[in-house]
Amino acid sequence: MKILLYAVIAAAVARSCAKEGSVVAKTSGKAVGKSGALATELAISKAAILSSRYLSKDMSKESKYVSYDSSSNTFSISNMK
Amino acid sequence: MKKINLQSFTFLLLLFVSCSSDSEKWVTEEVSWVANFDQKNEYSFENGVYVQTKMHDKTTSKITNVDGTVENKNSVDSTDLPDQALGEYNNFQILEMNDKQVVLVNSSYSSDDDYNTKTNWKFTCEITNGSLTAYNAGETIEVKSIDDSEYDKATEAYVKAIVVKSMERADPYQTTFKTNTSNHVFLISKKNIKETVNSSLDAVIKLLKEVKE
Numbered sequence: 001m002k003i004l005l006y007a008v009i010a011a012a013v014a015r016s017c018a019k020e021g022s023v024v025a026k027t028s029g030k031a032v033g034k035s036g037a038l039a040t041e042l043a044i045s046k047a048a049i050l051s052s053r054y055l056s057k058d059m060s061k062e063s064k065y066v067s068y069d070s071s072s073n074t075f076s077i078s079n080m081k
Numbered sequence: 082m083k084k085i086n087l088q089s090f091t092f093l094l095l096l097f098v099s100c101s102s103d104s105e106k107w108v109t110e111e112v113s114w115v116a117n118f119d120q121k122n123e124y125s126f127e128n129g130v131y132v133q134t135k136m137h138d139k140t141t142s143k144i145t146n147v148d149g150t151v152e153n154k155n156s157v158d159s160t161d162l163p164d165q166a167l168g169e170y171n172n173f174q175i176l177e178m179n180d181k182q183v184v185l186v187n188s189s190y191s192s193d194d195d196y197n198t199k200t201n202w203k204f205t206c207e208i209t210n211g212s213l214t215a216y217n218a219g220e221t222i223e224v225k226s227i228d229d230s231e232y233d234k235a236t237e238a239y240v241k242a243i244v245v246k247s248m249e250r251a252d253p254y255q256t257t258f259k260t261n262t263s264n265h266v267f268l269i270s271k272k273n274i275k276e277t278v279n280s281s282l283d284a285v286i287k288l289l290k291e292v293k294e
Contacts (some may be wrong), residue, residue: 047250047289053244053251063238064230069252074197075246077239079231080186 096243109255111235116282124173124274131274133171136160147288173274180213182206183224185267185274196243206267212285219271226265232259244286255287 055068067076119139124131137159144152161209171189178184182205189200204226237258245253261281268275 014264036237042248045251047248050254050289051245051249055242058253059238059242062241065235065237066238066242069244072197073195074199075239075243076199076201077235078199078201079203080201 085115091192096234106153108292109252109289110147110252111285111287112147113145114142114284116140116284117159118280118282120278120280122171122276122278124171124276129174134161142282149213165288173276174267176203178213178216181208183208183222183226183267183269194247198243202235204232204265216269221268221270226262226267226270229262231266233262234263236260240284243262243274248288250288252287252289255289256282259283 055070055075059068061067065079067078068074069076117140119135123132123135125134129292137157139155139157141155142153144154146152167192171191174186174188176184176186185204185206187199187200187202187204191198205228206224206226207221209225210219216222224232231273237260240255240258240260244256244258245251247287259282263279263281265278281286
């Protein structure tokens with residue numbers, strides 16, 4: 001059974017990013033000079049760190065059947081190990 | 082005069098602290114998504130493997146956006162799949178079969194959406210109509226997956242990981258996906274496998290944001 005979910009997930013992600021972009025733009029408009037842009041970058045960096053940590057370590061805690069190989073950018077799901 | 086200056090200083094200090102606090106305010110906004118998928122897939126036997134040749138997916142979904150607006154999106158996708166890209170596959174193999182049970186292995190690989198995704202999953206099924214003898218005689222038998230709960234849990238982690246990787250702005254610890262697979266039935270003959278399956282999805286993607294007003 002091929003998982004079709006990710007195809008629809010991609011649409012949701014694109015939608016979320018678009019919404020997020022509009023918020024960031026609004027924020028930048030009201031920000032004071034470089035400090036606003038810097039704060040936004042810090043926000044993105046913090047979220048990126050959370051994401052990286054999740055992919056490299058915590059994801060396997062949620063399911064022993066799921067893995068991610070960063071060298072090939074491959075997500076795998078298997079109970080054949 | 083000194084008293085006035087002190088008051089002014091205190092006021093400015095409070096204003097500064099207030100502004101500093103605002104500039105580092107973190108909020109989460111969410112997109113929620115509820116969906117149902119009815120899938121029918123067909124696989125034809127070639128060189129010891131049942132290779133997918135057809136798929137039919139009927140999706141009904143409701144998406145609630147960050148601003149609270151709701152979208153109902155229903156779709157039907159029906160595709161013959163003789164022209165999959167080189168290296169891409171989705172197939173089944175019969176690993177074991179006896180009078181009561183059939184063990185099927187689903188293997189798939191896809192490079193859709195900038196990711197490489199691989200599946201290698203063993204489904205243990207009970208024979209609900211027919212027999213091993215009937216299958217060997219060329220008849221079609223019906224089998225049903227016994228328990229897909231582990232598959233659902235793995236799917237949740239898998240999809241969540243893809244979203245986290247995609248966005249790099251979502252907070253993975255506040256993003257949830259719940260799936261439930263049901264009515265997972267296979268009609269198996271020596272020529273083909275016809276799979277039907279229902280899946281439901283209840284997802285919330287939370288976005289970690291810094292807001293400055």
